[in-house]
Amino acid sequence: MKLKYRVLGSILGLSFIGTCMYLLNTLPRIIEYTKPSPHIRKLIPRIVDTEAHFSALRKRLNKSNYTSDEFSPETVEGERAQPAGREVIKAHDQKPEKFSDDAVDDMLKKLGRTHPKMFDMEELRVTPYESVLWNIKKRNHKKGIYLPGYTDSENGGGGSANWEKYQRGINQYFMYEPDDPAVDGLMADMEQETVIDVEQKDGGTQLKLIITFQDEGQALFKPMRFPREVETLPNHFYFSDYERHYAEIGAFHLDRILAFYRVPPVAGRRFNMTYEIKRLADRKLAKTFFISPANNVCFHGSCSYYCDTGHAICGNPDTVEASLATFLPPEKIGRRKTWRNPWKRSYSKHRKAYWEVYDDLCDKVRTKPPYNNERRLQDLIDMHIFDFLTGNLDRHHYETFRDFGNVTFHMHLDNGRAFGKSHKDDLSILAPLYQCCVIRYSTFIKLSKFYLGPEKLSNSLRKSLNKDSLRPILLEPHLIALDRRVVLILKEIAKCLEKGIEVENVIVDDFF
Ligand SMILES: Nc1ncnc2c1ncn2[C@@H]1O[C@H](COP(=O)(O)OP(=O)(O)OP(=O)(O)O)[C@@H](O)[C@H]1O
Numbered sequence: 001m002k003l004k005y006r007v008l009g010s011i012l013g014l015s016f017i018g019t020c021m022y023l024l025n026t027l028p029r030i031i032e033y034t035k036p037s038p039h040i041r042k043l044i045p046r047i048v049d050t051e052a053h054f055s056a057l058r059k060r061l062n063k064s065n066y067t068s069d070e071f072s073p074e075t076v077e078g079e080r081a082q083p084a085g086r087e088v089i090k091a092h093d094q095k096p097e098k099f100s101d102d103a104v105d106d107m108l109k110k111l112g113r114t115h116p117k118m119f120d121m122e123e124l125r126v127t128p129y130e131s132v133l134w135n136i137k138k139r140n141h142k143k144g145i146y147l148p149g150y151t152d153s154e155n156g157g158g159g160s161a162n163w164e165k166y167q168r169g170i171n172q173y174f175m176y177e178p179d180d181p182a183v184d185g186l187m188a189d190m191e192q193e194t195v196i197d198v199e200q201k202d203g204g205t206q207l208k209l210i211i212t213f214q215d216e217g218q219a220l221f222k223p224m225r226f227p228r229e230v231e232t233l234p235n236h237f238y239f240s241d242y243e244r245h246y247a248e249i250g251a252f253h254l255d256r257i258l259a260f261y262r263v264p265p266v267a268g269r270r271f272n273m274t275y276e277i278k279r280l281a282d283r284k285l286a287k288t289f290f291i292s293p294a295n296n297v298c299f300h301g302s303c304s305y306y307c308d309t310g311h312a313i314c315g316n317p318d319t320v321e322a323s324l325a326t327f328l329p330p331e332k333i334g335r336r337k338t339w340r341n342p343w344k345r346s347y348s349k350h351r352k353a354y355w356e357v358y359d360d361l362c363d364k365v366r367t368k369p370p371y372n373n374e375r376r377l378q379d380l381i382d383m384h385i386f387d388f389l390t391g392n393l394d395r396h397h398y399e400t401f402r403d404f405g406n407v408t409f410h411m412h413l414d415n416g417r418a419f420g421k422s423h424k425d426d427l428s429i430l431a432p433l434y435q436c437c438v439i440r441y442s443t444f445i446k447l448s449k450f451y452l453g454p455e456k457l458s459n460s461l462r463k464s465l466n467k468d469s470l471r472p473i474l475l476e477p478h479l480i481a482l483d484r485r486v487v488l489i490l491k492e493i494a495k496c497l498e499k500g501i502e503v504e505n506v507i508v509d510d511f512f
């Protein structure tokens with residue numbers, strides 16, 4: 001009898017353990033099946049929390065966090081692996097777009113009728129862009145001064161290297177003379193010159209290096225972190241976005257095409273990480289180099305946010321692409337003044353900036369120095385037009401050269417966060433334009449020329465960028481976005497004119 005109970009007990013015990021083991025094995029799959037569909041999840045955000053809970057459970061149960069065991073998490077057949085969770089430009093995204101707008105067409109026609117001398121649109125249509133620029137230059141025959149540090153003394157004034165010629169060419173109105181052959185020479189030098197020293201640049205949130213070349217020229221190095229297809233994470237604020245080397249290169253070329261001449265020359269270059277960086281780095285920087293599990297050379301340097309193993313810059317296997325922005329003159333020659341951008345964004349995820357809430361910032365800004373002088377408000381609006389074209393939200397400050405006083409150009413340094421979202425046109429970047437209802441005449445003419453064609457801004461930029469050794473610099477969706485954004489800028493001006501503001505007060509000719 002006793003034995004009977006013992007056998008029965010063992011059978012029951014064994015089947016209980018068996019059932020438990022079966023459940024442990026199948027529970028992850030049951031959870032997978034009972035997971036709400038993406039559609040439902042969108043409607044009930046709280047369920048997303050449940051998903052995190054499920055995932056934690058799954059982890060505990062079978063230590064696997066993959067949603068399906070059917071395929072490898074690394075690659076799905078026919079699809080290239082991409083950095084997890086990042087937006088990627090896809091080939092089918094490139095659908096043909098329409099680059100005209102009725103309101104803009106009406107505005108241009110009307111301007112041609114009411115102000116035929118200033119806005120001869122038929123003439124503009126048939127004039128090549130180069131000639132349009134030439135005509136603008138002829139009207140604006142101001143001759144600015146050069147940096148007194150170069151003209152008054154022997155301070156590095158006599159050198160014949162391209163970087164020295166470039167620095168001497170910086171003048172009150174432009175970062176460089178448009179037709180100065182030293183600029184193209186300097187870009188070629190940055191691509192080819194032997195590197196003799198590497199150091200980390202202090203300050204800033206992300207890693208930047210100062211590269212010194214054999215000819216003693218220097219450049220600011222920003223490395224490639226992601227392939228060009230990878231766009232800004234949709235849930236990331238602009239201030240936690242990574243800097244992109246191709247954005248620095250693209251922004252320089254765009255600035256030159258728009259004849260702003262406010263960005264120092266930038267060229268792309270491939271670096272051998274061991275020979276051209278680690279070998280020349282100081283101990284502190286060299287110590288941050290390592291070999292990744294994929295056998296690539298990586299390093300992270302030291303900085304306040306993105307300088308650790310998890311945010312390392314990795315070669316392929318020992319080569320990395322980077323942008324090189326030529327150095328501005330040293331402080332003792334080219335002292336700079338930093339200005340807060342009145343339309344700067346809030347750097348907090350909880351707060352909005354004044355101009356995002358109220359529409360009257362321009363009334364306050366335009367009456368006070370320096371924006372009450374002959375060019376600075378227009379310069380500020382140009383800067384925002386430039387940033388709107390490139391999609392750069394990160395323009396908290398800008399700089400000018402002190403020696404040039406207040407009637408001088410704004411430097412557009414640091415464009416690393418541009419070109420992050422090819423499909424999003426962030427109209428709020430144009431706030432100074434639509435809140436002030438002002439645009440510089442020459443900028444309006446250049447944009448109208450690209451609107452009228454036949455050469456579109458995307459074509460000009462594509463051609464220009466093809467000269468860079470890291471071509472292609474901008475993928476098609478980013479180029480196409482420019483043509484779309486030209487229309488949007490002109491549309492904002494059309495709205496200002498529709499409000500009944502005088503043409504002369506909207507399209508202001510300051511002869512710059
Ligand atoms: N071409 C240059 N030559 C000399 N100095 C430069 C040049 N470009 C930028 N700088 C200076 O270096 C500083 C840092 O560069 P950058 O603006 O690109 O990064 P940052 O905005 O300070 O850094 P982060 O975006 O990581 O916070 C700038 O504030 C500027 O004063």
Ligand SMILES: [Mn+2]
Pocket residue numbers: 243394414416417
């Ligand atoms: Mn920056």
